[in-house]
Amino acid sequence: MTHYTSDIYLSWDDIQTMCRRLAARIHDEAPNQFDRILAVTRGGMIPAGILARELNIRQIDTISVASYDEQHRREPFILKDCQPEFLDGALVVDDLADTGTTLRLLATKLTNPHFATLFVKPAGADLVNWFVQETSQETWVRFPWDTVRQYAAPLVKDQI
């Protein structure tokens, strides 16, 4: 198990800005190369939706990877498969390349895949073609779909 030593909290606007930067970079380096996006669920759903809108891509499919926990040897498998036409040449989108387990499995399954993520960590970075920000392996990236706004107590309280 990873021991987390820091957090990054992201707002929805942060995500939208990051996705638009990622789209700009993909469009700059591979203009009009993709007409299909494969979203890795569930984390890739929101980034895939924003990228699809920015890059004017209308063909979107999903693929889901889960893992068996056989005495802590996490064996990944495809929980939900994509349509055959997404096996070759799709832009594969996820929120985070963490250990790289998910993307490594997809790299063996897909033909000539191109991976785009918002965040990469060192163990997953080598697989990713385009990303926006790198963090340490020990950083917990908190996406807005997993968090809620809530009351925060002020630093200095009333003296009653």
Place this chain on the structure above:
Amino acid sequence: MVSRSETIIDVSWDEVQGLCQSLANKISEESHRDFDKILAISRGGLFPAGLLARALNIRMLDTVCIASYDENGHHDPVLLKEFHPDFLEGALIVDDLANTGATLRLLKSRLLNPHFATLFIKPQSKELVDWYAKETLPHCRVRFPWDDMTHGTISPKVMYQGIQDTF
């Protein structure tokens, strides 16, 4: 009488998240079954589908891609990408807005026993939708945050320069 003049509702990301939470509450309270599959109508339904899937702990997610708007407005819905056969029956179908209802009617004819959930409905599409978060006036325009201009005013070139700084 409802005015025919167009009214506009601007929805923020935080509001989308809140609407999805209340929609998830309604579905889990009122549904007689637990859904284990979500079919998102792409592209607008991708966002609520992702949020509902998390709220309802559903891992099986698929898309069906339908085009029903062009630059001049509306046309008949066109199927661009089919859903996975496993989603033919028993999936929760999710979209951002049920406008005329044409997209949902097309899907209803292709699915077995579908249940529809949308963030917004209009009076003309209400009968098709099982669960929704909000109803709008008939001629209201709902603007979602994924189409918002705030960040789009930055030119792609500047955004690209920004990304290079972070590398």
